[in-house]
Amino acid sequence: MEKENNSTGKWAMQYGLYLGILQVILILTLYFSGIIFESKLQDYLGYVFAIAITWIGLDKYKSQVNRGFLTYGQGLGLGVMISLFSAIFSAATIYILMKLDGSLSEKMLNVIQEKMLEANMPDDMIESMQKVYEMTVKPGMVAMSDFLGKVFTGTIFSLIIAAIVKKNPDNTFYDAVKNVD
Numbered sequence: 001m002e003k004e005n006n007s008t009g010k011w012a013m014q015y016g017l018y019l020g021i022l023q024v025i026l027i028l029t030l031y032f033s034g035i036i037f038e039s040k041l042q043d044y045l046g047y048v049f050a051i052a053i054t055w056i057g058l059d060k061y062k063s064q065v066n067r068g069f070l071t072y073g074q075g076l077g078l079g080v081m082i083s084l085f086s087a088i089f090s091a092a093t094i095y096i097l098m099k100l101d102g103s104l105s106e107k108m109l110n111v112i113q114e115k116m117l118e119a120n121m122p123d124d125m126i127e128s129m130q131k132v133y134e135m136t137v138k139p140g141m142v143a144m145s146d147f148l149g150k151v152f153t154g155t156i157f158s159l160i161i162a163a164i165v166k167k168n169p170d171n172t173f174y175d176a177v178k179n180v181d
Contacts, residue, residue: 007065012078015057016085022049023090023150031097037108046150050086051157054079058165069169075162083154091147098139105137112137 026045030036058078062070098104112133116126136142 008061008074008078009081011057011061011065012081013085015053016082017089018057019049019053019082019086020089022053023086024093027090027093027097031101036097037104037111046090047153047157050083050150050154051161053086054082054154054157055161055165057082058161062165062167067169068167070162070166071168072162072166075166076158079158079162080151080155083151083158087147087150087154090150091143094146095139095143098142105139105142108137108142109133 023046026042026049027036030039030042036042058070058075061078062068062075066074109130113126113130116129121129136145
């Protein structure tokens, strides 16, 4: 049983690395194009990447490692671990970018203020909320928020993908061959 646990962790790290690299490329592309934090493109493409890589990771794990079977619990656990590993890369990238480029915090504040103005919020409310946001757009807070958001959405996606990809073993056959290598 220990062999399976080790391969699950390695598998999650491998596909978490793939997803993390895609997210880092996306973040850097948006940063260098000047639209980081301004565009929902980062969110939408990030969702597509997360769904695709998680799906591929679970499906390949099922076929290549787990003899064509994947229980819902295995799929959910593997999907969450993939999102956890990839979230580390994403959060670290955002943290480093914000530390290197101090103007990103100001840019985030401007985007938030524009959204509040578009929502026709009263000026006094915008002022008071602006003070709160000034405390939360620090590199560590933004990176932690990104990390938690990626893990949360990865968990939601994993709940759905694991339900679709799962294939429960026939207990009598599976019990007879699970220890055969």
